[in-house]
Amino acid sequence: MHAAFIQSLAAAHRQAAAPLPGPAFCLLADQLLQVLFPERIARPLGSTDAIEAVLYHWQTELAELLRSVLDAKAADQIAATCIEGLPPLRELLLRDAAAIVAADPAAQGSAEVISTYPGFYAIALHRFAHALYQLQVPRVPRLLSEYAHTSTGIDIHPGARIGPSFCIDHGTGIVIGETAVIGAHVKIFQGVTLGALSVAKHLANIKRHPTIEDYAVIYAGATILGGSTVVGSHSIIGGNVWLTESVPSHSRVYHRAQIHVTRSEDPTADITFSI
Template sequence: MHAAFIQSLALAHRQATAPLPAEAFCALADQLLQVLFPERTARPLNSTDALEAVLYHWQTELAELLRAVLSPQEADQIAATCMAGLPQLRDKLLHDAAAIVAADPAAQGTVEVISTYPGFYAIALHRFAHGLYQLRVPRVPRLLSEYAHARTGIDIHPGARIGPSFCIDHGTGIVIGETAVIGAYVKIFQGVTLGALSVAKHMANLKRHPTIEDHTVIYAGATILGGSTVVGSHSIIGGNVWLTESVPSHSRVYHRAQIHVTRSEDPTADITFSI
């Protein structure tokens, strides 16, 4: 084998950044959800002492793992900040669960949503990852978002700003970009993309993804693109819509496909569909 190639590989290995303890971070995120929501665990903790001990251990382990990307002092400080924010995180997620129950006729209650719905799980991991993102923790927020993506098919960049009472219905194939802003009481169905019109690298520090204002519903397969695109509050974006410009509040935006169904007079003939 060529010596220069081996030397280049050796240099790459010497310069490589240490890998994140990915499994440990993901397990810690799942443990957090189990503590915050006993519906997600087979072993609920029924005493304050047990809960305090588990949360103390969680904070200690988070600080230890964060030392892979931060100084010990920074890791300890951020772990303490995360611990202090847990009441607010749980409250936000309870409102998300309630929004899903209110919007989904199939939902049998918050216990079912919290314990089984992929949309809730994706939102929960996003809110945790977004908190780390805001604290400028490198790499870890994206690790958690990709973990949620792999488990649910829902791809939410940790930088996306999502307001309270967010509802994801079904969820598979949803993509929400880094600079997207979503208001309160927004509902999004499967296959929705909140993306950028351009992916040029020089736009890295610009707003590239749309803003979705309060009480908006976006149906399956809709694509909304651009950092200056604003969907006004109380709007409905229909399925398969392609939108690259702003619409005012209370808008109804639909993709109109013409579908014709014809049947031959011969009862044995096939039905013909044309779109």
């Protein structure tokens, strides 16, 4: 094999960033959800001492893992900040669970949503990843978002800003970009894309993804693109809509498809559909 090629590979390996302990970070995120929500743990913790001990261990483990991307002082500070942020994080996630229960007739209660719904799980991991993103932790937030993506089929960039009482119904195929802003009490169905119009690489720091205001509903398969695109509050975006311009509050936006149904006079013939 060519010696120059071997040398180039050796140089690349020497310059590579240290590998992330990815499985350990993902396991830690799952452990956090189990502490915050006993619905997700096999054996609920029975005492305040047990909970305090588990949270202390979690903070210590998080700080240790963060040392793979940060210096020791910064890792300790961020782990402590995460622990301090757990009460509002749990409250925010409880509001998300309640929103899903209220919006989904099939949901039997918050316990079912918290323990089994992929939409809730994706939101929960996003809110933790977003907290780390805001603290400017490198690489780890994206690792957690991709873990949620692999587990649920829901792809939310950790930079996306999502308000309280967020409801994802079904969820498979949802894509929410880095600079998307979502208000309170928003409901999104499967296959929705909140994406960017094509921009040059040097414009990466501008707002590229849409804003969805409070109480909007976006139905399956809708695609909404562009950093200046705003879906006004209380609007409904119908299934399969392609939207690249803003709509005011209380709008109804839908894709009109004409469907014709014909049937042969022969009662044994198949029904045919055309769109």
